[in-house]
Amino acid sequence: MLHTSFIEIDRTAFKKNLQFIRKQVGEHPVISSVVKGNAYGHGIEQMVGIAENYGIRHFSTFSTDEAFRVFNTSTKKSQIMIMGMIDDESLPWIIDNGIGFYVFDFDRLSAAVKVAKQLGKRARIHVEIETGFHRTGFEWEEREDLLAAIEQNKGCLELQGLCTHYAGAESVANYVRVKAQIANYLEYKKWFNEHGISFRCYHSACSAASLSYPETIMDMVRIGIALYGFWPSQETYMANFKQLDADMKNPLKRLISWKSCIMSIKNVKMGSFIGYGNSYMAPRNLTIALIPIGYCHGFSRNLSNLGKVLIHGKILPVVGTVTMNAISVDITDLSKPKKGDEVVIIGKQKNNEITVASFSESIQQVNYELLTRLPADIPRKVKP
Numbered sequence: 351m352l353h354t355s356f357i358e359i360d361r362t363a364f365k366k367n368l369q370f371i372r373k374q375v376g377e378h379p380v381i382s383s384v385v386k387g388n389a390y391g392h393g394i395e396q397m398v399g400i401a402e403n404y405g406i407r408h409f410s411t412f413s414t415d416e417a418f419r420v421f422n423t424s425t426k427k428s429q430i431m432i433m434g435m436i437d438d439e440s441l442p443w444i445i446d447n448g449i450g451f452y453v454f455d456f457d458r459l460s461a462a463v464k465v466a467k468q469l470g471k472r473a474r475i476h477v478e479i480e481t482g483f484h485r486t487g488f489e490w491e492e493r494e495d496l497l498a499a500i501e502q503n504k505g506c507l508e509l510q511g512l513c514t515h516y517a518g519a520e521s522v523a524n525y526v527r528v529k530a531q532i533a534n535y536l537e538y539k540k541w542f543n544e545h546g547i548s549f550r551c552y553h554s555a556c557s558a559a560s561l562s563y564p565e566t567i568m569d570m571v572r573i574g575i576a577l578y579g580f581w582p583s584q585e586t587y588m589a590n591f592k593q594l595d596a597d598m599k600n601p602l603k604r605l606i607s608w609k610s611c612i613m614s615i616k617n618v619k620m621g622s623f624i625g626y627g628n629s630y631m632a633p634r635n636l637t638i639a640l641i642p643i644g645y646c647h648g649f650s651r652n653l654s655n656l657g658k659v660l661i662h663g664k665i666l667p668v669v670g671t672v673t674m675n676a677i678s679v680d681i682t683d684l685s686k687p688k689k690g691d692e693v694v695i696i697g698k699q700k701n702n703e704i705t706v707a708s709f710s711e712s713i714q715q716v717n718y719e720l721l722t723r724l725p726a727d728i729p730r731k732v733k734p
């Protein structure tokens with residue numbers, strides 16, 4: 351093993367998550383697999399292969415670099431949609447290759463029109479409207495100018511989508527705001543229709559909206575976190591709990607495991623301090639294993655004296671501070687530990703499991719953040 355740890359991806363978990371989402375959203379909508387943030391840490395190349403294998407033909411990214419990776423990996427000519435950053439230099443590549451992209455201001459619209467004319471191709475645009483998220487999107491007050499710009503350039507635009515994003519559909523605290531957004535979206539949509547403009551695909555729902563606000567499910571849903579096997583929040587899970595089948599109370603399955611191995615073993619006398627500083631003093635004679643993962647690999651320094659790993663199926667504590675490249679784990683209670691033994695940082699071993707949530711809750715990170723912080727250079731292996 352060239353690297354000090356690896357990430358394992360379980361494709362059958364993806365299949366189950368997809369089946370669950372399909373059941374929730376019904377037969378009609380396209381499911382776009384959101385693969386921004388290196389596919390939520392899972393690896394874009396690995397996830398595109400898995401998703402296409404189970405029938406996904408639409409991917410959403412934040413930026414051009416991610417779209418480029420999807421494009422180069424896809425073997426099924428899947429549709430790609432960029433929801434965020436594009437610089438003008440990338441537009442020719444994007445339009446030439448039929449990549450869809452969000453248009454949320456007049457600058458981008460005119461840049462797209464210009465490049466589309468030069469190439470003699472149509473730009474596949476998704477018009478993003480402001481409904482209350484207040485990040486990007488055309489304001490209601492801009493509708494007349496937007497309509498005029500679209501009509502004037504109809505020949506070089508393919509009106510792929512009309513879209514918006516909700517400001518926190520994973521929490522009931524945002525209920526009023528999200529409901530207002532839904533109403534605003536529908537009003538904008540109606541206005542376009544009344545003025546003779548229709549879009550191929552209406553889409554607004556992320557995982558949380560799909561699960562908690564069924565009316566947001568339209569022609570396409572953009573699903574990230576749920577396809578990776580996580581509820582957007584504990585609250586979304588609770589809200590859905592009653593309607594879940596009795597024998598399938600957690601239909602979402604984690605794809606990811608993170609594994610390393612014991613690098614070395616050392617005996618430490620009672621009363622000695624372990625690692626930097628004096629945050630941990632051995633309360634008895636201890637056996638310590640050094641594991642070659644540290645904060646540079648995404649194992650947060652906040653997990654000093656708090657983190658847990660699995661070795662020989664036992665949950666064992668991190669002792670002392672998390673360093674850049676390594677952690678120390680108390681393995682005194684193992685019977686025959688040896689160098690090279692498997693260490694599970696996230697995942698199952700025998701009858702025990704360390705979930706991403708347990709891991710992230712102990713340091714108040716949400717699943718999304720922990721996953722996307724897993725460095726891209728840790729190898730990702732898809733379980734055969």
Ligand SMILES: *Cc1c(COP(=O)(O)O)cnc(C)c1O
Nearest residue numbers: 384433515556557572573574575
């Ligand atoms: C990230 C993102 C999604 C997917 O969100 P999940 O909560 O992971 O399902 C959908 N739409 C937009 C615009 C996004 O940025």
